[in-house]
Amino acid sequence: MTAESAAGPGTRPISGRAGCSAARSGAPGARRRCRPARPSAAAARLADGPKPADAEATASGMRTRRTARRHARRAFMESSLTASGQSKPPTPTTEKRRDVMHRPASGTSLHPWFRQVRNCRAPRLRLICFPHAGGSAGFFRSWAGLVPDDVELLAVRYPGREDRFAEPPAQRMEELAEPIAQACAKLTGSPLVFFGHSMGASVAFEVAARLAAAPVATGLEALFVSGRPGPEKLRSRNLADASDEELVEELVAMSGTNAEVLANPELRELFLPLIRTDYRLLDAYEAAVPPPTLAVPVVAYYGDQDEHVDEDAVNAWSAVTRSSFATRSFPGGHFYLEQHAAPLVADLFACLDTNAPHLDQG
Structure with missing residues (x-):
């Protein structure tokens, strides 16, 4: 990939190497009865037993609360925060069918780490997307209509969310990078391209580094990172220990x-x-310094109003590749890609199609 290949508006090419459970836990103390107490009016009414209307209202309220909890849990499993602006997420049946449909070409097998967002029987490449912290595979649902017809779109399914809700989430980067790398190694027959946003950028890079160190080449063609400083510019923000109010304020911002x-x-x-x-997990993550170098092009995207990821931070990604490197900014903050998904995907494939003509061989 040449410096001119990723050129475009805002592009700066660099070539070469350049709790609720706690709230419920308090049990009321045992009552001490020193003398008979005068029953209250409420107690007197209860002594006669609940009136039919009262009992019905109580039961109705309990049913309503149980229903609300079920709906909230279902909504959480079907989607996650910043779920790419989908107005109505698919039903669980649709999501399950989408997973079961995944029968990759060239003898690869179904794997629980991937959701097939867009099917292609004989893809010229596979684009694998890595979600952000708190995100899920459903974040990339809207990309299905943006990728070319000859591309298979897969999204990584982190444990602890959507249809892997019952599984404990990963505690260390290795718990994500190693099994995902093993799963990617089985996706033969078509070149792979990685895109990762925020935390997903670090996960994608760690997976790419493991594939690069494997004794057998895996066909990774390019790495696209978004909304994340390069490994040498990472700084812990200690958000895991923030109060609920502080954390909510940060997420809403x-x-x-x-x-x-x-x-x-x-x-x-x-x-x-x-x-x-x-x-x-991100606070504990320590990328190798100097970071391992890849032999594939790297492109770094960011929002020009992101308070925590600026141009200097994304330029640090240039240290991870022996191939070409470029950056591009989009208007917006950390989740600029919610408003600019179409031009982002178009730019990604323009980079690939212009600078990797061998991908067009099918």
């Missing part, structure tokens, strides 16, 4: 979609422990 989800107490109760776990 990053994306308007977060505000809608976090306004629901049931969803907030489910989501905050997960995002804390992801942030704790």
Whole structure:
């Protein structure tokens, strides 16, 4: 990939190497009865037993609360914060069918780490997308209509969310990078391209580094990273230990979609422990210095109003490749790609099609 290949508006090419459970746990203390107490009016009414209307209202309220909890849990499993602006997520049946459909070409087998967002019987390449902290494979649902017809789009399924909700989330980067790298090694027959946003950028890089160190080449063609400083510029923000109020404020500031989800107490109760776990993983993550170098082109994207990822931070990704490197900014903050998914995907494939003509061989 040459410096001119990734050129475009805003592009700066660089060539060469350049708790709720705690709240419920308090049990009322035992009552001491020193003398008979005068029954209250409420107690007197209860002594006669609940009136039919009262009993019906109580049962109805309990049913309503149980239904709300079920709906909140289902909504959390079907989607996650900043779920790419989808107005109505698919039903669980649709999501399950989408997973079961995945029968990759060239003898590769179905694997629980990937969701097939867009099927292609004989793809010229596979684009694998890595979600952000607290995110899920569903974040890339809207990309299905943006990629070319001859591309298979896969999204990584982190444990602890959507249809892997019952599994414990990863505590260390190795718990994600190593099994995902093993799964990618089985995707033969078509070149691979990685795109990772925020935490997903680090996960994608660690997977790429493991594939590069493997004794057998795996066909990775390019790495696209987004909204994340390069390995040598990473700094811990200690968000995992922030209060609920501070954490919610931070999440809402990053994306308007977060505000809608976090306004629901049931969803907030489910989501905050997960995002804390992801942030704790990032706080503990220490990339190798100097980072391992890849032999594939690297392109770094970022929002020009992102308070924590600036041009200097994304330029640090140039140290991870012996091939070409370029950056491009888009208007917006950390989740700029919510508003600019179409031009982002178009730019990604323009880079690939212009600078990797062998990918067109099918």
